[in-house]
Amino acid sequence: MLASRSWLSRPLHERSTRLFLGVLLASLAVVTLLNLALPAGHTLHVSTYTVTLLGKYLCYALLAVAVDLVWGYLGILSLGHGAFFALGGYAMGMYLMRQIGDRGVYGHPVLPDFMVFLDWQSLPWYWHGFDMAWFAFLMVLLAPGLLALVFGFLAFRSRVTGVYLSIITQALTFALMLAFFRNEMGFGGNNGLTDFKELLGVDLTDDATRLGLFLATGVALALGYLLCRAIVASKLGRVCVATRDAEARTRFLGYRVERFQLFVFVVSAMLAGVAGALYVPQVGIINPGEFSPIFSIEIVLWVALGGRGTLYGAVIGALLVNYAKTVFTGVMPDAWLFALGGLFVLVTVLLPRGIAGLLAYRRPRRAAPDPSTTPREASA
Amino acid sequence: MNFLTSLADRDRVFDFLVPVDSPVDVRHGPILYLEDVTVSFDGFRAIDRLNLTIDDGELRCIIGPNGAGKTTMMDIITGKTRPDTGRVWFGSRHDLLTMNEPQIASLGIGRKFQKPTTFEALSVFENLELAMAADKRILPTLTARTSGEIRERIEEVLTTIGLVELRHRPAGILSHGQKQWLEIGMLLMQRPRLLLVDEPVAGMTEQEMERTAELLTGLAGKQSVVVVEHDMGFVRSIARTVTVLHQGSVLAEGSMNQVSMDPRVVEVYLGAEADEEVA
Ligand SMILES: Nc1ncnc2c1ncn2[C@@H]1O[C@H](COP(=O)(O)OP(=O)(O)O)[C@@H](O)[C@H]1O
Numbered sequence: 001m002l003a004s005r006s007w008l009s010r011p012l013h014e015r016s017t018r019l020f021l022g023v024l025l026a027s028l029a030v031v032t033l034l035n036l037a038l039p040a041g042h043t044l045h046v047s048t049y050t051v052t053l054l055g056k057y058l059c060y061a062l063l064a065v066a067v068d069l070v071w072g073y074l075g076i077l078s079l080g081h082g083a084f085f086a087l088g089g090y091a092m093g094m095y096l097m098r099q100i101g102d103r104g105v106y107g108h109p110v111l112p113d114f115m116v117f118l119d120w121q122s123l124p125w126y127w128h129g130f131d132m133a134w135f136a137f138l139m140v141l142l143a144p145g146l147l148a149l150v151f152g153f154l155a156f157r158s159r160v161t162g163v164y165l166s167i168i169t170q171a172l173t174f175a176l177m178l179a180f181f182r183n184e185m186g187f188g189g190n191n192g193l194t195d196f197k198e199l200l201g202v203d204l205t206d207d208a209t210r211l212g213l214f215l216a217t218g219v220a221l222a223l224g225y226l227l228c229r230a231i232v233a234s235k236l237g238r239v240c241v242a243t244r245d246a247e248a249r250t251r252f253l254g255y256r257v258e259r260f261q262l263f264v265f266v267v268s269a270m271l272a273g274v275a276g277a278l279y280v281p282q283v284g285i286i287n288p289g290e291f292s293p294i295f296s297i298e299i300v301l302w303v304a305l306g307g308r309g310t311l312y313g314a315v316i317g318a319l320l321v322n323y324a325k326t327v328f329t330g331v332m333p334d335a336w337l338f339a340l341g342g343l344f345v346l347v348t349v350l351l352p353r354g355i356a357g358l359l360a361y362r363r364p365r366r367a368a369p370d371p372s373t374t375p376r377e378a379s380a
Numbered sequence: 381m382n383f384l385t386s387l388a389d390r391d392r393v394f395d396f397l398v399p400v401d402s403p404v405d406v407r408h409g410p411i412l413y414l415e416d417v418t419v420s421f422d423g424f425r426a427i428d429r430l431n432l433t434i435d436d437g438e439l440r441c442i443i444g445p446n447g448a449g450k451t452t453m454m455d456i457i458t459g460k461t462r463p464d465t466g467r468v469w470f471g472s473r474h475d476l477l478t479m480n481e482p483q484i485a486s487l488g489i490g491r492k493f494q495k496p497t498t499f500e501a502l503s504v505f506e507n508l509e510l511a512m513a514a515d516k517r518i519l520p521t522l523t524a525r526t527s528g529e530i531r532e533r534i535e536e537v538l539t540t541i542g543l544v545e546l547r548h549r550p551a552g553i554l555s556h557g558q559k560q561w562l563e564i565g566m567l568l569m570q571r572p573r574l575l576l577v578d579e580p581v582a583g584m585t586e587q588e589m590e591r592t593a594e595l596l597t598g599l600a601g602k603q604s605v606v607v608v609e610h611d612m613g614f615v616r617s618i619a620r621t622v623t624v625l626h627q628g629s630v631l632a633e634g635s636m637n638q639v640s641m642d643p644r645v646v647e648v649y650l651g652a653e654a655d656e657e658v659a
């Protein structure tokens with residue numbers, strides 16, 4: 001037994017986490033190999049288009065993990081995580097806009113096209129700094145983090161939970177959507193931010209860049225998963241579960257429940273922001289549609305289908321549903337929402353614990369206790 | 381310069397270092413002291429000029445018919461309900477009316493609710509771990525490790541409450557009586573000075589009641605215990621001093637024999653129960 005187990009490295013000793021990371025990293029390696037090593041005509045060749053599509057799925061998977069952290073472990077059903085995702089995306093989008101420089105349609109040295117079009121003379125104050133990568137990447141974390149901090153502070157301090165919290169998270173993302181639709185806000189209105197050229201000096205249309213973004217997303221998912229696992233496997237994670245199941249009791253034990261809720265909510269929002277930031281350069285656009293209330297509800301459906309409160313279930317759910325969506329919208333685009341609804345009803349009835357529940361039921365809920373620490377039980 | 385040297389002075393005590401929960405002072409009297417406490421809900425006086433004194437290490441039973449205000453009294457002591465008037469002191473140092481629930485809990489007042497609420501998804505061991513007196517701020521909780529010392533303390537409490545064999549099972553599978561004991565165990569983890577136990581044996585089997593009686597009498601002395609109970613047989617088996625509560629104030633106080641012969645008590649409470657038993 002390692003003496004110096006820090007809370008962060010603890011999940012690395014868990015079998016399920018090792019399995020998850022092993023499968024994820026192996027998949028990244030296989031996709032990379034099939035993309036690079038095989039000629040374009042080969043049946044097993046993975047095209048750059050597919051690589052980017054997979055990268056997009058991985059962004060959704062990270063977003064789903066963030067939602068599962070608050071919903072599965074803290075019992076907070078956020079129907080507004082799309083807002084944090086979108087804010088991270090806008091922070092990245094603003095950086096990418098500034099990287100365009102004078103290569104826009106209007107060729108203005110500083111102002112993005114949409115500002116020239118609106119006849120603006122100078123950059124709004126909140127666009128300053130976004131030409132620097134470090135600042136923009138910091139904002140990817142800070143913008144969603146701050147919104148979650150203020151929103152969560154007000155909500156948890158007044159002990160708003162349950163359905164009411166879900167409703168106001170919907171209202172939050174809806175309000176932001178309306179705000180970002182407005183041209184005067186300075187975020188490109190309903191067109192959003194697009195026509196990106198470069199990221200960190202490399203051409204976004206390059207195959208190598210696309211593969212790099214896919215791999216970066218995979219690594220971000222691995223790290224985000226590890227962080228969430230470390231949180232839920234710590235004593236703080238057990239306080240979260242306690243809060244989820246009996247909030248008043250937890251408060252009575254001396255835990256400042258609202259602070260724990262706030263902490264985990266902010267971490268989750270930041271993870272969602274990172275997912276959004278990785279999403280934008282891969283899909284090439286960010287617009288207010290990402291704030292739409294429906295999108296936030298869809299995220300929750302992925303988690304529910306995959307299995308809430310397991311983290312890996314969220315990943316499975318996000319990947320499967322989005323793959324199904326791609327296939328389905330190719331065949332019958334209008335029927336997708338019905339299919340999603342039907343799928344959700346089916347899974348809720350047949351698999352109340354989601355797909356992860358299927359995987360978990362053959363194993364005991366909890367690994368056997370470490371015999372070195374509980375000799376009495378081992379001898380019993 | 382003077383300021384700097386004062387900063388470096390090792391004996392200097394910074395304001396923020398003075399612990400909020402300095403230990404309870406019982407040198408000059410009781411551990412719990414309620415004086416003239418009154419609470420009204422919409423004009424209805426649930427607690428009416430209540431006076432109550434609990435000594436250090438005492439095991440006290442509080443009885444009274446339904447609606448007498450027993451649970452409300454506990455709500456007041458633990459800071460859940462604010463009285464309209466009166467004084468509530470913990471030892472001679474802590475005015476409980478100036479504190480909120482977590483502060484009162486961290487002073488060493490543990491409460492067992494009427495309905496057992498354990499954390500069902502967590503194991504018996506984890507339930508006790510969460511209940512332990514520890515630094516309960518966010519970062520210390522995040523980085524906390526279950527040291528050998530902590531394990532020992534948990535094992536000790538597991539032995540006291542008789543749940544050693546079930547330590548790694550989720551609390552959700554425990555029987556009703558076992559959940560009550562786990563709750564008491566969770567209180568013990570906080571090394572309380574005062575335990576408030578609300579109707580511990582409601583719904584228990586005869587055997588479980590006996591175990592509970594042993595458990596509670598074993599606890600007295602090490603800490604003060606206040607038990608609110610309905611079941612007269614049970615009260616008889618553990619009580620030293622009994623307080624009878626009626627319509628929000630004390631009707632009688634003394635040994636079980638004394639109070640059960642008090643005609644007013646017989647009328648409002650024991651009589652009613654005798655009727656029930658006959659029926
Ligand atoms: N929050 C409250 N609002 C209104 N009435 C209450 C409240 N809490 C208790 N009461 C009333 O106060 C009285 C005492 O209740 P309680 O302390 O629960 O009695 P006991 O525990 O002795 O049965 C009851 O009549 C109850 O209806």
Ligand SMILES: [Mg+2]
Pocket residue numbers: 450451494
């Ligand atoms: Mg009661």
